[in-house]
Amino acid sequence: MAIVELKDVTRVYRNGEHEQYALDHVDLSLEEGKFVVVLGPSGAGKSTLLNLLGGLDNPTSGTIRVDGKDITALKDDELADYRAATVGFVFQSYNLIPTLTVQENVALVKEISPHPLSSHEMIAAVGLADHVHHFPSELSGGEQQRVSIARALAKNPKILLCDEPTGALDSETGVMVLKLLLSMAREMGKTIIIVTHNQQIAKMADTVVRVKNGKIVTCENQDHPLTAEEVEW
Amino acid sequence: MAEYIARFFSEKKMADAWVLIQEDFFQATLSTLYITLMSTLFAILIGLPLGIILVTGDSKGIRPLPRWLMTFLNWVINLLRSAPFIILIVLLMPFTRLLLGSAVGDGGVIVPLVIAAFPFVARLVEGSLRELNPNIIEMAQSSGANTWQIVFHVMLPESVPSLITSFTTAITTILGYTAMSGAVGGGGLGNLAIAQGQQRSNHAVLLAALVILVILVQILQTFGTWLAKKCDRRQKNQ
Numbered sequence: 001m002a003i004v005e006l007k008d009v010t011r012v013y014r015n016g017e018h019e020q021y022a023l024d025h026v027d028l029s030l031e032e033g034k035f036v037v038v039l040g041p042s043g044a045g046k047s048t049l050l051n052l053l054g055g056l057d058n059p060t061s062g063t064i065r066v067d068g069k070d071i072t073a074l075k076d077d078e079l080a081d082y083r084a085a086t087v088g089f090v091f092q093s094y095n096l097i098p099t100l101t102v103q104e105n106v107a108l109v110k111e112i113s114p115h116p117l118s119s120h121e122m123i124a125a126v127g128l129a130d131h132v133h134h135f136p137s138e139l140s141g142g143e144q145q146r147v148s149i150a151r152a153l154a155k156n157p158k159i160l161l162c163d164e165p166t167g168a169l170d171s172e173t174g175v176m177v178l179k180l181l182l183s184m185a186r187e188m189g190k191t192i193i194i195v196t197h198n199q200q201i202a203k204m205a206d207t208v209v210r211v212k213n214g215k216i217v218t219c220e221n222q223d224h225p226l227t228a229e230e231v232e233w
Numbered sequence: 234m235a236e237y238i239a240r241f242f243s244e245k246k247m248a249d250a251w252v253l254i255q256e257d258f259f260q261a262t263l264s265t266l267y268i269t270l271m272s273t274l275f276a277i278l279i280g281l282p283l284g285i286i287l288v289t290g291d292s293k294g295i296r297p298l299p300r301w302l303m304t305f306l307n308w309v310i311n312l313l314r315s316a317p318f319i320i321l322i323v324l325l326m327p328f329t330r331l332l333l334g335s336a337v338g339d340g341g342v343i344v345p346l347v348i349a350a351f352p353f354v355a356r357l358v359e360g361s362l363r364e365l366n367p368n369i370i371e372m373a374q375s376s377g378a379n380t381w382q383i384v385f386h387v388m389l390p391e392s393v394p395s396l397i398t399s400f401t402t403a404i405t406t407i408l409g410y411t412a413m414s415g416a417v418g419g420g421g422l423g424n425l426a427i428a429q430g431q432q433r434s435n436h437a438v439l440l441a442a443l444v445i446l447v448i449l450v451q452i453l454q455t456f457g458t459w460l461a462k463k464c465d466r467r468q469k470n471q
Contacts, residue, residue, distance in 0.1 A: 084377025095372035099466040
């Protein structure tokens with residue numbers, strides 16, 4: 001059963017008289033528990049797609065159903081509730097709060113969720129049990145990204161939306177983060193949606209969605225994706 | 234120079250000043266502190282929420298408010314900030330009387346001080362909150378935090394050191410304003426300086442009042458800076 005379903009979705013940005021189609025009549029259907037990579041050059045509409053799925057933006061036309069719910073019909077407050085309950089975000093720049101410890105960063109977001117998981121368990125799950133009382137500035141980039149994944153997971157979302165999660169990391173740390181994300185799909189049944197321009201990451205995906213000029217060029221399922229270790233860039 | 238000293242610092246005047254310093258200065262200092270603290274407290278009670286609204290209600294804020302309302306709020310703040318305090322005291326007398334039953338005394342100066350200071354505090358709070366890294370707000374929003382949670386769990390806790398610095402600026406400014414309390418018969422060092430120092434030509438009293446005010450500002454500023462540093466967790470672990 002599809003957890004994400006876009007029907008004829010268009011997002012137009014108006015800039016004076018100029019109209020720009022960030023997404024142009026897009027249809028897309030994604031299965032639950034899959035590791036999905038959305039691939040495309042910058043400006044192709046990847047981030048718009050991610051923001052629409054995350055309920056941070058509304059489409060100009062079309063409908064988006066996530067987990068059986070039409071999120072295009074929701075009001076601002078309902079969208080916040082939807083974000084709190086259903087999706088977790090992982091950003092390229094981690095967006096950790098510098099004045100809070102690892103444990104506090106994770107616990108802060110947990111308060112928002114209606115059905116959170118233990119923050120200690122999530123921190124342990126990303127392999128940072130020894131660093132709970134450290135501040136973000138005391139961690140490496142890869143470790144900070146793992147904290148942000150623990151933070152997203154502690155809300156217990158069905159879908160993890162990741163915007164260039166390895167964009168600021170070197171190849172080796174990037175692979176570790178990807179491996180962690182992949183295990184979230186395999187072991188916890190989360191749907192992982194990664195937006196990137198990195199072709200290599202697509203090789204480990206169950207589903208690869210290629211986006212260009214606001215349109216979906218292809219949406220392919222791969223029966224034998226590579227493991228994280230086999231990927232390199 | 235000799236004439237100036239003879240006129241304002243004669244032996245008799247110095248003796249008068251010494252009596253005043255011993256008998257009235259302690260009470261006047263307490264009065265100044267009372268007026269300053271009460272005014273700052275109320276100015277923050279009004280200015281803090283207003284400053285939060287200025288940031289969150291902005292067209293690019295986390296909870297945009299109607300444009301006319303934001304324009305109105307900004308207009309009121311700018312208007313109050315451009316009125317000289319001594320004029321505000323006089324203009325607000327009927328309002329002060331309505332509120333307290335009397336337009337003179339310490340209360341007579343606290344009311345106009347609060348009215349003059351809360352727009353200033355609101356602007357300081359606005360500045361402090363706008364310094365926040367927008368990525369952190371974006372993170373809170375994308376996590377599904379509502380406006381309330383973003384303000385109380387992220388924006389305010391993250392701005393504590395900056396807010397303390399702002400409030401320190403506010404309290405020292407307000408302390409300076411209290412010098413005008415003499416105009417409405419409020420107590421304090423300002424009143425003493427004007428009534429005894431200027432009007433009775435005893436400049437030793439003026440200078441003594443000045444010295445105490447300078448010391449008070451130094452103490453408040455030092456304490457504020459120390460507290461802001463103590464609350465800044467980033468500095469501790471670097």
